Amino acid sequence: MKEYKLPEQINIPQTIILADGDFPSSSLAKEWLRECPYVVCCDGAVNTYLRFGKMPAAIVGDGDSLLPEIKERYVHLIHRETEQDTNDLSKAFRFCLSQGRRDITIMGATGKREDHTLGNISLLADYMEQAEVRMLTDYGLFIPIKEDSVFESFPTQQVSVFNMGATELSADGLVYPLSAFTNWWQGTLNEAIGNRFIIHVHGKVLVFRVI
């Protein structure tokens, strides 16, 4: 069974996409952003990332949100994508795949407009088909799974499970029972009993553990 560590015990990610939601403020998020060797910024995020004191490996988007002086100075880093059918996060994801990167951590993808937040989170269910993905926010870690998986946890850790099309769903080690439910959002606000829990699933779910 696939095992997922506690967020704090994950190695520094080797590839991060920084999206243009709220800039991360948790200490874990800032450590990852500082230490990661390869950060791809969606174009609206690059201004804040540069102010954070770091240089992105690439800037992906349609270039609309870049300050003129940044556009000029970092032109060699910009990968322009004018295709309108996907959002900036998906463009950055596709760029990472084109660079052979198959383990991708998404950050800065929540906060601000709620429809962006919902859209970005739900895209994890698509991205998992092509890479190992996770999303770190200031409040927790989202991981999409489509097979039985073990998650490290701690007693009373808050856990939410979102059904992204699973037809079977159950858990060991959570306070409230899970089922495939009628509605995708009915697995929120659960809680870990001990130091690990198991999700049994047929289909896709998103697992969120509060950090």
Place this chain on the structure above:
Amino acid sequence: MKEYKLPEQINIPQTIILADGDFPSSSLAKEWLRECPYVVCCDGAVNTYLRFGKMPAAIVGDGDSLLPEIKERYVHLIHRETEQDTNDLSKAFRFCLSQGRRDITIMGATGKREDHTLGNISLLADYMEQAEVRMLTDYGLFIPIKEDSVFESFPTQQVSVFNMGATELSADGLVYPLSAFTNWWQGTLNEAIGNRFIIHVHGKVLVFRVI
């Protein structure tokens, strides 16, 4: 067909539930909070609402998040609910129904933990069975519908539509076509063409217009 005004043109709501997410900061949200005659606070939200200079009509929750001096001083306003199966927002919603209130505006329900944000937004699809509901955030207005509806808009207004179980879905007056889609999140990031658009639906959807 039911018609929905632009957020700015809605009359001051007569019943607001203030949840414990980010305290509203848009000028529209603050105007509604200031002028509304009947604001029910989820218990974590009452501290900030009092600091905002207003007195809630009621405080609903398990009382855990109240500062001791507030608990003592406003004991007459507190409706304690220890039932664990629903979240504070649902407790406040049920309380409003018990008071005969059938037109309810939810605020402060997003920001902070993303699983709360997703859960609270999705609950609109349940609440609509029992009341006229809407959710105002700092970025836009969510409205759940289950019948063909007309929305006032303006050219280029950003619009997202979330499928909450609809089997048929289409729109007039949006830039990109809608369909029932395979996945609930595939109707995000659309755009109004002019001053109104129509959603045709069989089943439930959430409509989000950016303010």
